Amino acid sequence: MPAPVQKRSQRTRARLLAAAEALVERSGFDALRVEEIVLSAGVAKGTFFAHFADKDALMDELIGARLDAHIDALQDLPPPGDVGDLVDRLMPMLTFMSCERYVFDVILRRSGAAAIEEIGPIARTFYRQGEIVIPWIASGPFRKDVPPDVLAEGIQAFAMQVIALRFCALHAAQGIAEPLKRYLSAWLLAPQAR
Amino acid sequence: MPAPVQKRSQRTRARLLAAAEALVERSGFDALRVEEIVLSAGVAKGTFFAHFADKDALMDELIGARLDAHIDALQDLPPPGDVGDLVDRLMPMLTFMSCERYVFDVILRRSGAAAIEEIGPIARTFYRQGEIVIPWIASGPFRKDVPPDVLAEGIQAFAMQVIALRFCALHAAQGIAEPLKRYLSAWLLAPQAR
DNA sequence: ATTTCATATTGACCGCGGTCATCTTTTGGG
């Protein structure tokens, strides 16, 4: 982890990531086992933990990569025309975030930086999402009495809330988009505009 | 767990809870080990899991009890005069929720019901909190263009957001109350009133 | 080439949550 210097080390790390990716492809994130990864990559167990602080750090990498791809797709779009637009754009990412309970748990644990210097991939995607959404909010048809960065943080808070509720049997029936649109209409629009 | 019938069973369960409580008192929630609990309670390990589905279920019980005490303190109060009042009332509970990272993790996992029939203590406290806060919102000086139950859910979302941010090194410095007041001022007040 | 030292790798081992076949105790019916 602390700056891999030898190229052998880089290859090993790449093999571990590739093996993990393949296993996830086959049976999902929740079923991923460190033992299977090292077996498939042909290295010893200890080697894994020489490259990743713990299993969560690997998940951070894998999940962060997918989130990043979703964020990339949002880049360079014009501001959304209304709340429905906004939610529709976020939906692919939110759907992935809620594809497995375990995935959402990892995201919750990792969405904040563990330390100032070492911000993980997932935490970085939250930051990137802000960078994209804030200008949208600022130039779109949304309330102006609250700073756009605060509104953007609120969007993340409500998104997490909706996903969390989705994992309860009580709320599993309704999807993510509808409740989120309800929340964000209240959050992003000035009363007279609603 | 499925309706304890014999009184011997009830005593064992009570001993387990008492032992766990004592251990938490001494060294906190995070350091709690099932082995220590059963050792201290004088029962076998398997017995523990005959009374609690898993360790989380016990934590649900312990943490839920403390949350309940905080909710009790809110009962029968008049509506808060403003957002600051509201946050001040919630602070004791939020402070407990953020006393340990592990405690917050358990609350996150358990705040939704696992199944319709079996709502855990923590999920129940979230419901209770709603029952108390909704009338406050409805009769207090807050915006009326959004139903009070939606506003109450938003309060919970923002509270979780603020606590989650507190566990990041980047945001640890600022407390919980100030950021929460900022969010809730934007959430609960109509623009012209701010 | 040989030595040397930082860097990588190894795998036996540990901690701890959770399981289950087996044994013990309680209870209700005769």
Place this chain on the structure above:
DNA sequence: CCCAAAAGATGACCGCGGTCAATATGAAAT
């Protein structure tokens, strides 16, 4: 009072994440 069935308790065992002293391998210095 006795006995069978249900309820409860037991502890050896397992899965899996994570550790660490020992070992191997690269690369720079002589």
